[in-house]
Amino acid sequence: MEIHLPQRQSTNDPNSDDGLVLPSTELDPPLDENARHHWLMILVLIYLAFQIGGQMIPGPMVRIIESIVCESYWRLHDPNQFTTSGRVPEQFCKISEIQTEVTAVKGYSDFLEGLLSALCAIPYGMLADRYGRRQAIRLTVPGFILNAIITNSVLWFSDLFPLRTIWLAALSWAIGGGPTVAVVAIWTMIADLTTGATRTTVFFQVGVASMTAEFIARVIGSGLMTLNPWISLMLGCSIVVIGLTFALSLPETMNNTRRIAPLRAADTAAFDELHPILDRESIDISGRSQPKISRHCSIAAKVRAIISPYGFLSNHTILMALLACTTYQFANGSSWLLAQYISSRLSWSLARSNLLVSSQAAISIVVFLFLLPCLSTRVLFVLSPLQKDLYLARASSACLIFGTLGISLSSHISILAPSLAFQAVGAGFPYLIKSVVTALVKQEETARLYSVVELLQSMATMLSSLCLASLFTAGLHLGGVWVGLAWLISGSLFAIVEVLLWML
DSSP states (O other): OOOOOOOOOOOOOTTOSSSBOOTTSOOOOOOOHHHHHHHHHHHHHHHHHHHHHHHHSHHHHHHHHHHHHHHHHHHHHOGGGOOTTSOOOGGGGOSHHHHHHHHHHHHHHHHHHHHHHHHHHHHHHHHHHHHOHHHHHHHHHHHHHHHHHHHHHHHHTTTTSOGGGGGGGGGGGGTTTHHHHHHHHHHHHHHHTSOHHHHHHHHHHHHHHHHHHHHHHHHHHHHHHHHOHHHHHHHHHHHHHHHHHGGGGOOOOTTSSOOBOOOOHHHHHHHHHOTTTSOGGGSOSSSSOOOOOOSOOOHHHHHHHHHGGGGGGGOHHHHHHHHHHHHHHHHGGGGGGHHHHHHHHHTOOHHHHHHHHHHHHHHHHHIIIIIHHHIIIIISTTSOHHHHHHHHHHHHHHHHHHHHHHHHTOOSHHHHHHHHHHHHHGGGHHHHHHHHHHHTSOGGGHHHHHHHHHHHHHHHHHHHHHHHHHHHHHHHHHOGGGGGHHHHHHHHHHHHHHHHHHTO
16 A cells, blocks of 8 residues: 655744744744643543533534424414413424424524634634644634524524524624634644653544534433433534633644644745745744845745645645545434434434434544453554545445445334444545645644644535435335435445545
8 A cells, every 4th residue: 555645844942043933923832742632632522522512512503493293383383282381292203394494493503603613714724834833713603603503593582582582693603713723723722732652642632522422412402302402402513612712812823743844945936026925034934034025925925835835735635635624524414414314214202312323422432442442452553543544434435335324224223223323434535634634744734734624614504405415305205215315315424434435
């Protein structure tokens, strides 16, 4: 197996004179080893708060939306369905007319939020490169608070606001960039505080912690949903906001593992023509004092200066890995529909369906703690770390294929349960592919790589939320085996991911 690797050059000495630091970046003193471990733990806790809160929100939100649509539907068609408490029993909310509207409201909401988050990722990513990761994650906090206020207000005052007004919550991501920028900042700071030798291990540890948090959050959320979905929804929103608030205390990590590598001749020429954008006099490129440069620069120079830092994208192996990562994210877009699918297919309550879905996280914990480490150390020990990650990613992708296709054909719990378990075995894929693409770029390109990855994944999530929701709606109308149409397509996309991985 031949993997084409670009030359990796790192500048690990923060005191060396061969690099440069952007003058507008607020630099903290370099962190010692104990401080790195401390802040790495804080970052992981913030990420886990993000994951726990994020897992507690979708299930109850779908149930609240479903109840609003259900009551509106039966109020027009058959008011006798209402009980003495003024509610409609959940079992009467599983008809295709109601589920179609629920899918449309939630699907377009996710699409619009993904669109705004993706559009804002580039400008906020550029600000993060110039002013540091700490500033980027701080800017996301007001946006999350505003999003929670708009969403919960529309759902709480459903008799005052039309349900589709919830789509306006997407505008809140214009402040800070939303989840995309927050995740980019967190993962980049984690990468800043780790080395190439420890990065894969740290990613796996974060994966285990994330899966554990997801399992606990889903179980707690499902239990609270049986009491009142609003409890789970408000608790999830609070955990996300509190977790991000702790990010206000984070130090700047951008200068702790490297300085920006010396620029190539072509980049230096671009800087020469780009004085109005970056003050050349304040950046020591060659160690010599620089002459005053004209403020007039060509459009071509601006384009070169913007594109030049992303030259690593011209590498064939990196492109294939990014395409696999993006395709996976698109195919995985059906996951938010899974509880709703099980509820409709098996005529279960959403709380019970959500609890079944949470079993995947429990299986994934076993995969991260035992299966993947065992395969890595006892079966693939003769391979390099990059080759191990690649082979494990291929195996994980194969599990996703068979598990997802099994879900699409499941008409009974006896088929659905093992299919869910098989799909859960492939849960390590996103962490494995992230480790693979990280190893394919230079150390100073890591932040830019993660920005590209998150942008592509955000766009994939945005499109998949719309496309797969439409496929789910079409499947509901067709009935029978076609109810699982969205998962049939997702399984086929996972097969494409497998092909791409074998092309690396």
